[in-house]
Amino acid sequence: MNDSIRKQMNIQITNEHVASMAYLEMASWCAEQDLPGLEEYFYFSAEDEREHMMEFYRYANANGCRSSIGAVPTLRQSFEHVLDILEHNLYLEQQNTIAINQMAKMCHDISDYATLQFLQPFIKEQQDSERSVEDLIVMVKRVGYDAKNLYFLDKQFKKLMQGKDEESPEKE
Numbered sequence: 001m002n003d004s005i006r007k008q009m010n011i012q013i014t015n016e017h018v019a020s021m022a023y024l025e026m027a028s029w030c031a032e033q034d035l036p037g038l039e040e041y042f043y044f045s046a047e048d049e050r051e052h053m054m055e056f057y058r059y060a061n062a063n064g065c066r067s068s069i070g071a072v073p074t075l076r077q078s079f080e081h082v083l084d085i086l087e088h089n090l091y092l093e094q095q096n097t098i099a100i101n102q103m104a105k106m107c108h109d110i111s112d113y114a115t116l117q118f119l120q121p122f123i124k125e126q127q128d129s130e131r132s133v134e135d136l137i138v139m140v141k142r143v144g145y146d147a148k149n150l151y152f153l154d155k156q157f158k159k160l161m162q163g164k165d166e167e168s169p170e171k172e
């Protein structure tokens with residue numbers, strides 16, 4: 001593996017880890033606000049990012065890069081309201097998309113097609129993640145997120161998470 005890709009791999013390992021930690025902080029904020037549906041959604045997101053981190057970790061170690069997680073910056077712990085936390089969710093996904101696209105471009109430029117192929121599913125997943133968070137933002141704006149709508153809104157997240165449970169193969 002080329003030196004610049006090796007460096008970028010560890011940056012991406014750190015990015016995925018930081019995203020996972022950030023979603024845990026967001027789950028804690030939801031727990032404080034008595035929003036169990038949204039809390040569960042962020043636990044799910046945290047686990048999803050951890051799985052990505054593990055995939056990068058294993059791939060990098062298997063291909064001549066010494067995988068290592070870098071420093072975690074201070075993470076945001078408080079939010080104005082549900083729309084604010086979801087907009088932060090979208091921002092994190094957009095940052096991750098930029099980083100993965102940058103790495104894909106580097107792989108393309110140096111003809112590392114194997115790593116480019118490894119990145120393909122992540123590129124697609126970033127597109128899907130951004131779209132699904134955008135859909136949630138539309139839902140939150142339509143349902144409303146002031147005190148009187150929160151019970152109903154959180155129930156929508158609970159339903160969404162129940163759907164994800166049914167999708168997951170180990171629950172079948």
Ligand SMILES: [Fe+2]
Pocket residue numbers: 016019048049052096
């Ligand atoms: Fe990710």
